Amino acid sequence: MSGMSDPFSFNAGAVESSYVGNLGEAFRRFGEQDDEVLLVSPDLGAGPVTGAFVQQFPDRFIDAGIAECNAMSMAAGLSTYGYKVFVLQMGAFGALKCAEQIRTDIAFAQVPVRILSAWSGLAMGFFGTTHHALEDIAITRSIPGLTVLAPADDNAASAMLEASEQVYGPVFIRLTDANVNPVYSEPPKVTVGRFGTVREGRDGTIIGTGLGAQLAAGAADLLAEEGLAIRVLDAYSLKPLDEAAIVAAARETGTLLTVEEHLVTGGLGSAVGEVLARNALATRFGIHGLPDETLTVGMPDELYAHYGLTIEATAARMRALVCDPR
Known part of the structure; x- marks a missing residue:
């Protein structure tokens, strides 16, 4: 600790x-x-x-x-x-x-x-x-x-x-209690079973939910300064999932990263991985979340920094996927 x-x-x-x-x-x-x-x-x-x-x-x-x-x-x-x-x-x-x-x-x-x-x-x-x-x-x-x-x-x-x-x-x-990088300036139009498109792009896609959507938007803005146009999808509907948006992102951008304030097992990343498998899509894919272990104790901001749930760490993970996908 x-x-x-x-x-x-x-x-x-x-x-x-x-x-x-x-x-x-x-x-x-x-x-x-x-x-x-x-x-x-x-x-x-x-x-x-x-x-x-x-x-x-x-x-x-x-x-x-x-x-x-x-x-x-x-x-x-x-x-x-x-x-x-x-x-x-x-x-x-x-x-x-x-x-x-x-x-x-x-x-x-x-x-x-x-x-x-x-x-x-x-x-x-x-x-x-x-x-x-x-x-x-x-x-x-x-x-x-x-x-x-x-x-x-x-x-x-x-x-x-x-x-x-x-x-x-x-x-x-x-409900996420995080207020790191608010995504919406007013209540958005929400349709159950769909994702919200927060940023357009064709160099890769970050799909975030809750705090993950806040981090995704911030990371895309950082990467835009480096010349990368990253699509950002707000996965506000986790069930039903927007399978069409996931498939389109995989085919059109070639790289997917999910971001969530949840264990990497069983959450958004697992759900997106299931969609990719069902549709036999070969794409670069990463899951950015919390490790499958008993986590430590602290204030939320400290824990976000400790476990890499920050805009900078999200941008680094996406940059590595796009530029060095090994």
Whole structure:
């Protein structure tokens, strides 16, 4: 843990969520427009994501206590009575601890529960490895009948609320807390099953999700200064995946790099690799993410630097793929 700050001496007040603004206000407006919207959460309702909703509609908020699995089952039951139920969960527990409830009570039954999985990835890394949320993409994308979305930033997150209305069944929305390089200046148009094109280019493609999309856009800008035109795709729809965009990028640019704040096993990189294999596409391909090991403890920015989840490290990885693909 050399070079990391003392995880027991951090100032909790200094850890600000990037979702204080647009997403929190968008969720409040969502509740204002539809009095069937309910929020269930295990001791998280007053936080930045849903605090404005809870303050305005306290009678439509159910605090399940620190009982994440119960919150999921409760939401599933309420949704069968016609309510539009949202569950706010901490990323480390929302998918890993509640996998059975998500699969059996929610996805199997195809009830329209929307799961807001906040503080994903390394956002809560200062609490220790128990609070790393690094397996959730792998878990959720393997559950039949579950749509998985992952906005790149706050503006994209507010758009995901509207996008979730396109889906009949349950939706898992993986929220990144990172604010390294925001991708969108306003809520983008979002279509479930599609990727967003953030940069055009034909020298290679970086496909990022969540923080990875922020890093991809920044890396492409750095590489543009070197004369490389890199396409950037925002993989906000992880399931269903935009297979057509992946195939087109492989054929048109010849090099693909995926970037994600998730383990390199089972996440976006694995999903893209499956598409390449299904379509028998021979292309230069790399996965930039977190190693398949127990990670160390620290503040998010320290962990990003330690594990290479930075714009500079992403650019270096892409440069190596394009210029020296051995």
